[in-house]
Amino acid sequence: MKYITVPKANEEDIIKQFKDYMAKHKSNTGKINFSYDYAKPVFKGKKPNVVFTSEAWLKINALVDNCSTEIGWHGVVEKKKNVFYITDVLVYPQKVTAATVSADDKEYPKWLMNIPDETFNKIRMQGHSHVNFGVTPSGTDNDFYNKLLQNMDKDEFYIFMIINKRKELNVWIYDFKSNIIFEKADILVDVLTSNGLLNKWYKDAYTEYITEERYQVTNVGSHWNKGGASRNINFSDYDDYYYGRYR
Structure with missing residues (x-):
């Protein structure tokens, strides 16, 4: 977990350390480079869940399995308490290579304009494939996430995900309301089927029928x-x- 904005509890200490830094700093470049590491958040609420409907999960897997290049998509998200339901996946106009994906600057705005308001207001996820590479975000990925963060209002949230053909998954929830970025270790991920959550179905079936x-x-x-x-x-x-x- 990480804070999004500076916690008020750290403000005075940051100012004090910055003043000490300025008093002692010497530079031959005319620039300063000050950094401050505050403690990880202490989150006392329920662990956030990201739950894909079976349709959304199948669509993501179809995109990842069949594309030899990177490919991106948006997710339609409905939040209920601590659960973020990914109900559908939308592929948007984009330009792709084996190692990059970016929205088509000309066609993407037109595409957004044609999305119904009810759906548009629920587009709260961006995911993309890393093909056969790992699921650590690249410098380009982090720059994109940071730019989108600057446009978020204080009550909004956004989910990012990276997945590859080995089905390795990385996911983040940028939750402005709680002022926290939740990382993969902080999140429970599951798939919703007609019989309930997939992980629960697996655990029940394994417990009842499997003997090692x-x-x-x-x-x-x-x-x-x-x-x-x-x-x-x-x-x-x-x-x-x-x-x-x-x-």
Whole structure:
């Protein structure tokens, strides 16, 4: 988690440290470079949830799986208490390469103008694919996120996500109302299906029907021991085992 704006509790200390910095600073460039690291936020509310409808999640996966370049999309978001529901995904006019995606400056404003007001007011997410690369934001990504942040009102929120073909996912919630940027470790992510939340369905099914068998590896020589549940694997003898010379 990170603060978006300077916490009031830190204002006096920042001013004091800045004054001390100015009193001692020497420069041959005519510039100053002051920084201040304040503590991470202490958030006492419920952990925020990002929940995709199955339709939105399938659309995202179709975009990521089928495009050999990067591709971006907007998400239609409905917030209910601490849950951010991604109800639909909209692909906007854009220019893409294997490593970049940017809105088409000419066509994107026209596209936005044609979005119905009810939907337009719920566009609160931007996501894009990193194809086969990791899901850490690039410098360009961070610049874009910061620019959008400058235009947010104090009661607004925005969600960013990066996903790749390995289905690695990174997600952030910029929540101006709580003055916090929630990062992946701070967020629960799930998919809503006709049977409820996907992770709950998985946990229930696994608990009810799956039994894990445990195998104990013992040192019984150079060959595989198939007696009981213990076996010793010696890969130098794999051909003999495969062709049935050891039983």
